[in-house]
Amino acid sequence: MTKTVEFARMNGLGNMILVVDMRGRADAVTPAAAIALNADPATRFDQIMAIHDPRVDGTDAFIDILNCDGTRAQACGNGTRCVVQALASETGRKAFTFQTVAGILNAVEHEDGTISVDMGKPVFEWNRIPLAEEFYDTSRIELQIGPIDDPILHSPAAMSMGNPHAIFWVDRDPMTFDLDRFGPLLENHPMFPEKANITLAQVTSPTSMTTRTWERGAGLTLACGSAACSAGVSGARTGRTGRKVEITVASSPNRGKLTIEWREDDHVVMTGPAEWEWSGTLDPVTGAFRRDDDAGAAAL
Numbered sequence: 001m002t003k004t005v006e007f008a009r010m011n012g013l014g015n016m017i018l019v020v021d022m023r024g025r026a027d028a029v030t031p032a033a034a035i036a037l038n039a040d041p042a043t044r045f046d047q048i049m050a051i052h053d054p055r056v057d058g059t060d061a062f063i064d065i066l067n068c069d070g071t072r073a074q075a076c077g078n079g080t081r082c083v084v085q086a087l088a089s090e091t092g093r094k095a096f097t098f099q100t101v102a103g104i105l106n107a108v109e110h111e112d113g114t115i116s117v118d119m120g121k122p123v124f125e126w127n128r129i130p131l132a133e134e135f136y137d138t139s140r141i142e143l144q145i146g147p148i149d150d151p152i153l154h155s156p157a158a159m160s161m162g163n164p165h166a167i168f169w170v171d172r173d174p175m176t177f178d179l180d181r182f183g184p185l186l187e188n189h190p191m192f193p194e195k196a197n198i199t200l201a202q203v204t205s206p207t208s209m210t211t212r213t214w215e216r217g218a219g220l221t222l223a224c225g226s227a228a229c230s231a232g233v234s235g236a237r238t239g240r241t242g243r244k245v246e247i248t249v250a251s252s253p254n255r256g257k258l259t260i261e262w263r264e265d266d267h268v269v270m271t272g273p274a275e276w277e278w279s280g281t282l283d284p285v286t287g288a289f290r291r292d293d294d295a296g297a298a299a300l
């Protein structure tokens with residue numbers, strides 16, 4: 001087994017992704033390697049998407065997801081689009097099926113370069129999100145931040161896309177909130193036994209939203225795909241929007257948008273861009289890396 005593997009630094013609407021090629025190996029990217037890679041400004045990232053050999057028939061790969069703090073995540077929408085782009089560039093194929101901890105994901109790269117991922121079905125049951133308290137209706141749970149008689153944020157929609165999310169509705173630009181201050185408080189709130197990704201969502205029309213997310217295990221990120229899925233579903237679930245919305249991520253307003261459709265068959269389809277930045281090789285045990293010299297190398 002070689003010491004190093006190939007990787008590509010990519011992004012999905014600014015969500016910083018390392019796509020790591022672990023195919024043919026029996027080991028996995030270690031949390032220590034993730035922490036070391038995140039500590040270097042050149043490879044600082046939000047999530048690692050490690051591509052492993054398929055483990056079940058009918059899938060092209062198993063995708064192992066690590067946050068920059070070394071914890072593992074069950075889902076990563078922006079990262080999945082980056083994996084599709086990397087594999088489409090390598091193989092010439094356009095459609096892929098991946099196994100993740102959250103389940104089986106089907107994805108396709110369109111002629112215009114955007115990528116659609118069927119992120120599966122949303123989960124609303126309190127004990128599967130999970131929440132620490134029983135809520136019959138998790139579309140509006142009792143949780144707030146700020147003065148009891150004038151909370152800054154309150155009554156979020158809670159759900160899971162394989163990973164836990166809380167969506168707080170705001171009536172002004174999400175960038176005007178101190179999410180860096182109260183994100184960690186909410187991420188680690190006792191209400192969320194497995195922590196949670198925290199999103200501020202401003203509904204701008206029945207078919208559009210602007211979101212900003214404090215991610216579990218990663219902090220403030222420029223974009224979060226599974227959070228966009230959760231915001232889109234929660235908008236429809238609470239009657240604020242239709243079942244198909246266009247989402248602008250507040251931190252990256254000029255990088256493009258995500259389209260989220262909560263189909264009538266209960267599947268959530270996310271469509272958006274992915275961008276390759278540069279490639280290199282890395283040691284999945286220690287996180288030591290080397291950037292390829294030639295710019296424009298293949299994505300992986």
Ligand SMILES: N[C@H](CCC[C@H](N)C(=O)O)C(=O)O
Nearest residue numbers: 073076077078163224225226
């Ligand atoms: N940025 C990712 C979300 C990673 C989720 C991770 N923060 C967790 O659930 O622990 C996305 O585009 O969906």
